[in-house]
Amino acid sequence: MLQTLKIEKFRGFKEFKLHNLGRLNLLVGTNNSGKTSILEAIQLLRSRKDLSVLASAMDARGEYLWNEQKDKTLDIRHLFYEHEVEPGQSFAIMGFTNGNSDKITGSIYLGKSDSNDRQATLFDAADSEEAWSEPAVLKFNLEWENRGDVLGWQRSLSSDGGLRWDDVRPLRFSKISKIEDGTRTQFVSSSALQSREMIELFDKIVLEPEETLVQQAIRIIEPNIERIASLGSRRYSSRSREGFVIRLSNSHQRVPIGSMGDGTWRMLGLALAAVGASGGVLLVDEIDTGLHFTAMSDMWKLIWETAKKLDIQVFATTHSSDCWSSLASIASREDAKEEGITIQRIEKGKQKAVAFSEHEIVLAAERNIEVR
Amino acid sequence: MVSRYHVKKLIVEGVQDKRVIPELIEANGIKWGSTKEDAIVYINDYGNDQFIDAESIGLELKSSGLESIGLVVDADDDFSARWDSVRNALQPNVVTVPEAMPVDGLICQSSEGIKVGVWIMPDNKAKGMLETFLTYLVPDGSSPILDWAKEATQEAKLKEAPFKDAHFDKAYIYTWLAWQGPPGRQLHNAVQEKMLDSSHPKAQSLVNWFKKLYDL
Numbered sequence: 001m002l003q004t005l006k007i008e009k010f011r012g013f014k015e016f017k018l019h020n021l022g023r024l025n026l027l028v029g030t031n032n033s034g035k036t037s038i039l040e041a042i043q044l045l046r047s048r049k050d051l052s053v054l055a056s057a058m059d060a061r062g063e064y065l066w067n068e069q070k071d072k073t074l075d076i077r078h079l080f081y082e083h084e085v086e087p088g089q090s091f092a093i094m095g096f097t098n099g100n101s102d103k104i105t106g107s108i109y110l111g112k113s114d115s116n117d118r119q120a121t122l123f124d125a126a127d128s129e130e131a132w133s134e135p136a137v138l139k140f141n142l143e144w145e146n147r148g149d150v151l152g153w154q155r156s157l158s159s160d161g162g163l164r165w166d167d168v169r170p171l172r173f174s175k176i177s178k179i180e181d182g183t184r185t186q187f188v189s190s191s192a193l194q195s196r197e198m199i200e201l202f203d204k205i206v207l208e209p210e211e212t213l214v215q216q217a218i219r220i221i222e223p224n225i226e227r228i229a230s231l232g233s234r235r236y237s238s239r240s241r242e243g244f245v246i247r248l249s250n251s252h253q254r255v256p257i258g259s260m261g262d263g264t265w266r267m268l269g270l271a272l273a274a275v276g277a278s279g280g281v282l283l284v285d286e287i288d289t290g291l292h293f294t295a296m297s298d299m300w301k302l303i304w305e306t307a308k309k310l311d312i313q314v315f316a317t318t319h320s321s322d323c324w325s326s327l328a329s330i331a332s333r334e335d336a337k338e339e340g341i342t343i344q345r346i347e348k349g350k351q352k353a354v355a356f357s358e359h360e361i362v363l364a365a366e367r368n369i370e371v372r
Numbered sequence: 373m374v375s376r377y378h379v380k381k382l383i384v385e386g387v388q389d390k391r392v393i394p395e396l397i398e399a400n401g402i403k404w405g406s407t408k409e410d411a412i413v414y415i416n417d418y419g420n421d422q423f424i425d426a427e428s429i430g431l432e433l434k435s436s437g438l439e440s441i442g443l444v445v446d447a448d449d450d451f452s453a454r455w456d457s458v459r460n461a462l463q464p465n466v467v468t469v470p471e472a473m474p475v476d477g478l479i480c481q482s483s484e485g486i487k488v489g490v491w492i493m494p495d496n497k498a499k500g501m502l503e504t505f506l507t508y509l510v511p512d513g514s515s516p517i518l519d520w521a522k523e524a525t526q527e528a529k530l531k532e533a534p535f536k537d538a539h540f541d542k543a544y545i546y547t548w549l550a551w552q553g554p555p556g557r558q559l560h561n562a563v564q565e566k567m568l569d570s571s572h573p574k575a576q577s578l579v580n581w582f583k584k585l586y587d588l
Contacts, residue, residue: 345436354434363431368416370377370436 001313001340002042002095002281009081010091010106011037017352022340023307026287026327027317027353028372029346035317038346039187039283042315045093045104046185046281048144049153051168053187060189065162073162076140079106085138085161103145110136113156184280186273190289193269195243201272202230202244210275213306217271220298221263221291224248228257228268241265262290267299274306274314282307284316293322297329304330308339324372328365331358343371377437378414380586383423384444389493389502390417391560393444393582399563399570400579402588413442413586421445424457429465433482440487442585446501447492449538458490473497477581489585495574503541506559509568509575510548521548 005018012034018025027035040057047053055074058064063075077083080091090107113135137156140163144151155167193201205211206229218225227247244257246264257264266289274282282303291299307314318324324343331341336358343361344353356364356371364371384390393415394404405411422428424445432441447454455473462469466480466488475497478490494505510518525544529535535543550556552567562568569575582588 345434356431356434360431360434363428364435367431369431369434371434372436 002097004096005038005042005045006092006094006096007038007041008092008094010041010093011079011081012348013037014081015351016346018344018355019352020340020342020355020357021313021344022342022358023312024304024314024327024339024341025316026324026343027315027346028319028324028343030348030372031319033346033348035346036285039285039315039317041093042095042281043185043187043283045095045102047104049142049151051142051153053185055165055168057187060191064165065160067158067160067162069158071158072165073158073160074165074168075161076157076163077161080108085140085157087138100147101145102147103143105141105143105145107141107143108157109139109141111139111154111156113137184277186277186280186282188269188273188282188284188287190286192266192289193273195241198269198272199230199232199243201276202228205272205275206230210278210310213275213302214268214271217267217302218246218264220295220302221267222248222260224250225264229254244268263292263295266290267295267302270299270303271306274303274312275310277312278310280312282312282314282316284314286318287316288318288320288323293320293326296320296322296326300327300330304336304341308335319372321372324361325365328362331361345371376409378435379437379439380413381432381435381438381440382413382415382442382444383432384415384417385421385446386419386502387417388559389444390415391558392502392506392563395560395563396570396575396579397582399566400575402583412588424461426461426464429461429488433465433484433486433488438486440489440585440587442489442491442582444491444493447494447499448501449499451492451497451499454492458492462488462490476577477585479581479585487585489581491578491581495577500541503545503559505574505578506545506562506568507541507548509563509570509572511567511569514548517551518548521545521551 001023002021004021007013007016016034018038027038029035043053043057058074058078061078063078065073065075067073077085080089082089085108087108087110090105092103092105095102138161139154139156142153155163158164202214205214215225215228218228225246226249229245231243231245241258242256245254246257246260247254257268270284270287273284287299288296303314306312327341327343330336341358341361343356346353361371363369382393384393394411398404402412408414423443432438445454445458458473459469462480466482469480470478473492473496475495477496480488482488493502494500494508498504507518522544525540525547528543529537529540533543545559549562549567552562557565557567563570
């Protein structure tokens with residue numbers, strides 16, 4: 001479990017630290033304070049060469065370009081504090097656990113073009129001393145350091161300064177992206193998971209003990225749900241809520257899950273992602289999305305119980321007052337102090353998050369102290 | 373639910389402080405605001421003096437958007453013991469705490485630059501409480517009545533009136549209020565209706581501390 005996270009020159013953060021992290025951490029802060037960037041930082045730190053996570057996060061933000069060859073490229077400028085790709089530019093994300101550290105560094109440098117570059121970009125080196133040597137290209141270097149082990153990854157950038165989409169597709173790393181147990185990371189964006197991802201996750205746990213967890217989760221929203229089942233693997237469009245049917249206790253017909261409200265879909269996604277993050281990290285952007293405030297305490301209870309049982313560290317964001325104050329209901333429990341529940345306020349321009357302990361969360365809720 | 377940050381906050385011991393202080397401020401020409409949410413300063417009556425505590429103050433200082441916070445606490449029976457408890461509570465939370473309590477009220481800063489003010493009732497040096505402070509504001513003309521109210525309260529105590537010794541000044545000011553026209557107004561009404569003099573130097577000292585703390 002991460003105890004401290006340190007970020008340097010990554011996205012909007014020049015230098016930022018989160019301390020005293022617990023098993024469950026709720027990130028709060030104004031719009032554009034960088035809450036989602038912190039989730040991305042954790043995801044990148046734990047990615048171990050599986051850059052598909054980075055690609056989908058950047059895709060969701062619309063941070064891509066189409067270069068002259070009509071190829072889609074990731075606009076990686078935005079990962080850097082300076083919003084530029086120039087030689088010498090770098091960012092770093094560090095995680096600390098019981099004296100051990102984990103680190104990822106991203107940097108831009110000038111280097112020889114790769115043999116596998118389909119389109120080597122000529123860098124204008126006419127003025128430099130190396131004008132006579134091999135043409136240099138801008139390259140993106142990622143380096144993971146974990147307890148002495150170092151993994152490196154480099155790719156040349158496209159002529160528009162972007163990182164080629166094909167270079168970060170998960171398939172490219174099929175050999176090395178086999179993520180060992182214990183480092184699983186699940187990211188649930190504010191728009192929830194897609195049908196395809198959810199069915200994949202569900203099919204892994206069907207008839208396993210974790211299936212009960214998933215049922216409990218959706219019953220928080222609709223107590224009459226008796227069973228839930230997936231409908232196989234045909235292709236579902238990314239927007240709609242398809243692929244699952246449920247049976248209600250007061251009916252003999254099965255009902256498509258799309259007929260139920262936002263809350264059911266959201267809880268199903270949360271529960272599946274939690275189970276899928278077993279032994280790893282669960283990241284949830286705007287965890288309260290689609291949930292009525294009366295469902296919030298039960299949602300926290302479920303997330304907390306699951307996180308403890310499956311050894312998951314949770315990082316979630318919210319803007320909602322009900323969301324953080326309902327967290328107080330589990331923060332007052334005995335086991336909260338042992339395992340750690342924190343609220344971390346992210347503020348622009350500050351160097352560290354304002355951390356609230358379990359006890360402080362409870363007091364702040366009682367005394368009407370605003371943590372957001 | 374809070375729709376905006378409490379940028380300026382005042383924590384007081386009881387509901388009487390919460391009612392009297394805004395009247396005193398308004399009587400000095402500063403509009404307080406008509407609702408709790410649009411008041412110039414958000415007041416929280418704590419119900420006791422447990423907010424004079426390092427952890428509580430630390431938590432208050434983490435409150436989002438906060439720029440200045442004031443604490444008004446009664447000296448009660450022992451001013452120096454109260455000052456010690458205030459000092460101990462402030463020490464881990466503010467940059468420097470002076471050795472002695474300034475008579476015009478304390479204003480210091482947290483390491484994050486939040487202004488922290490303390491006023492110890494009645495006047496940052498004597499023992500007593502809000503009601504003691506209010507006896508200072510009785511206009512000079514009423515002094516013979518005030519003296520008589522004090523004697524009557526003492527007399528009542530000798531005759532085993534049930535109020536606690538520590539509450540003498542409360543019994544005393546309410547006795548005086550009982551004889552005003554109209555009789556038996558509440559403390560904050562007495563300030564509002566000018567039975568008590570908000571321009572008295574003792575009142576001005578509190579008002580000046582308040583204005584300085586909250587940049588009014």
